Amino acid sequence: MPDSEALPFDLVVRSDSALIDGDFRSAAVAVREGVIVSIDRVDAPLAAVDEVILPSGQVLLPGIVDSHVHVNEPGRTDWEGFASATTAAARGGVTTIVDMPLNSIPPTTTPSALDLKRDAAAPQAVIDVGFWGGAIPSSLGRLRELHEAGVFGFKAFLSPSGVDEFPHLSTAQLHEAMAEIxxxxxxxxxxxxxxxxxxxxxxxxxxxxxxxxxxxxxxSEQSAIEHVIDAVRRTGGRAHILHLSSAAALPAIRAAKASGLRLTVETCPHYLSFDEATIPDGGTQYKCCPPIRDAANQEQLWEALVDGTIDLVASDHSPSTAALKFAGDGDFDLAWGGISGLELSFRAVWTGARSRGIPLSAVVRWMSTATADLVGLSDRGRITVGAQADLVAFDPDASFTVSAAALAHKNPVSAFDGSHLHGDVARVWLRGAEVDSAAPAGRLLRRT
Structure with a gap:
């Protein structure tokens, strides 16, 4: 029998600019059985079943890992579903998502509800999908069951979530949940x-x-984050602050991290892209909680990303039907709160970074490597030997104007409608095979 190393690779991608170990360099990336097995010089004589030479202007990146996505199926599949969400994700260069435990019915707060999620996702997932569990008052004391069933962690609200089936935790219950976890x-x-x-x-x-x-x-953010920091300090546990919008909380976060507490923080593309002064009255497509704040606040969020106070960026894709998003004819008290941006999140952040002289490598670190590390998926979020071959051919200089009607998520509503963004996702590979939404090949992930 011939030596398996002498057999052709399944795929070789040659690029004059591949992001490897944090820097761009020319390389040939070779894949066998879905895994990167060799990174060689760009002109290395590597035989492959499929060879791709990226054209000038395109760079090779690891697939984006979005750790904050509301798919809503089952139960609210008219808002979004696994077929539409994962197709939209792939179009945006995202090869892994982690689904939030709400706004599906039932929410993912029990092992049986997790099974329903997995059954819904399995035949439809175009990319890989993992799942968060939920910490609500009725699930406290039983969180280990979900942990052992493979969820990546537990989502909790400290204020009303907006849906009755996912109630929030009191401060005392936050401490109880933190100690249990x-x-x-x-x-x-x-x-x-x-x-x-x-x-x-x-x-x-x-x-x-x-x-x-x-x-x-x-x-409201400052006080809640201080409660979380106190719970981490008392228990020695791990906590992650979702969708930070307020720069006023940054000093407390910096102090907590400096003291060695296990705290991580994310912000979202909409907080980095829009500011209060540009949002029109009645523009409920921009409604999210916590809200988009002013331009000075936005710049402080960018600075906190650059200095490492904020660890990562995730989409918080939270869609609904158009009727709910525009309920009350522009009344912010009545409209559903959530931004639909999964397909655009990476390019929106790159657009803002590009205008500030922040390199593309930093954006990939925030949206791929750091998000993968948050959930313990060390096999992705980077181009390295042994990693899963989730790859994106990306043109960072291309530009386009967003049309919400052309996006792949289920309901054609987005705060990014009409935005002028940079970046073209030319090709996407999942485990070395080019993504095809007509032939779903995503896997369902469990915490390991």
């Missing part, structure tokens, strides 16, 4: 807004975006 070294991920601060704030006032922002003040 710390006992098996799991991960708690937190929507950090304090209900007492929200209750004390002025109520939203119809179509006024300024009034909506006042109704969810910086203090």
């Amino acid at each position: 710390a006992a098996f070294d799991g991960l708690l991920i937190v929507h950090a807004e304090d209900p007492e601060s929200l209750a004390a704030a002025p109520a939203p006032a119809g179509a006024s975006y300024e009034a909506f922002v006042r109704s969810r003040p910086d203090s």
Whole structure:
């Protein structure tokens, strides 16, 4: 029998600019059985069943890993579903998503609900899909069951979630959940807004975006994040702050990290792309919680990404039907809160980074390597020997204007509609095979 190493590779991608070990260099990336098995010089004599030479202007990147996606199936599949969400993700260069435990019905708060999620996703997933579990009052004391069933961690709200079947935790319940999860070294991920601060704030006032922002003040994030930090300090556990919008919380986060607490933080493309002054009254396509704040705040979020205070960027893709998104004819109190941006998230962040002189390698680190590391998927998020061959051919200089109607997610509503963005996702490979939405080949992932 011939030596297996002498057999042709399944795929070789040759690129004058591949992102390897944090830097761009020319390389030939060879794949066998879905795994990167060799990285050689670009002109190395490597035989392959399929050889791809990227054209000038395209770079080779690892697939994006989006750790914060609401797919909503089963139960609210008219909002989004695994077929549409994973197709949209692949079009945006995303090769792995981790699905949130709400807004599906039932939410992923029990092993049986996780089984329903997996059954729904299995025949439809165009890319790889993992799952978060939920920490709600009724699931406390039983979180280890979900952990052992393979969820990547536990989502909790500290203020009302917006759906009745996923109630929030009180401060005492937050500490209870953190202690329970710390006992098996799991991960708690937190929507950090304090209900007492929200209750004390002025109520939203119809179509006024300024009034909506006042109704969810910086203090609500600051207070909730301080509760999370206190719970981490008391238990020694791990916590992750979701969708940070307020730069006012950055000093407390910096201090917590400097003291050695196991705390990570994300922000989202919409906070890095839009600011309060540009959002029109009645523009409920921009409604999200916590809200998009002013331009000075936005620049502080960018600075915190660059200095490492904020660890990563994830989409928080949270779609709904158009009827819900525009409920009340532009009334911010009545409209569903969530931004649909999964297909655009990587290119939106790259557009903002490019304008600030931040390199593409940093964006990939925030949206691929760091997100993969958050959930323990060390086999992806990087181009290295032994990694899964999830690859993206990307033209960073191409530009386009977003049309929400042309996006692949289920409902044609997006805050990015009309935005001028940079970057073209030319080709996407999952485990060395080019992604084809008509032939779903995604796998369902479990925490290992």
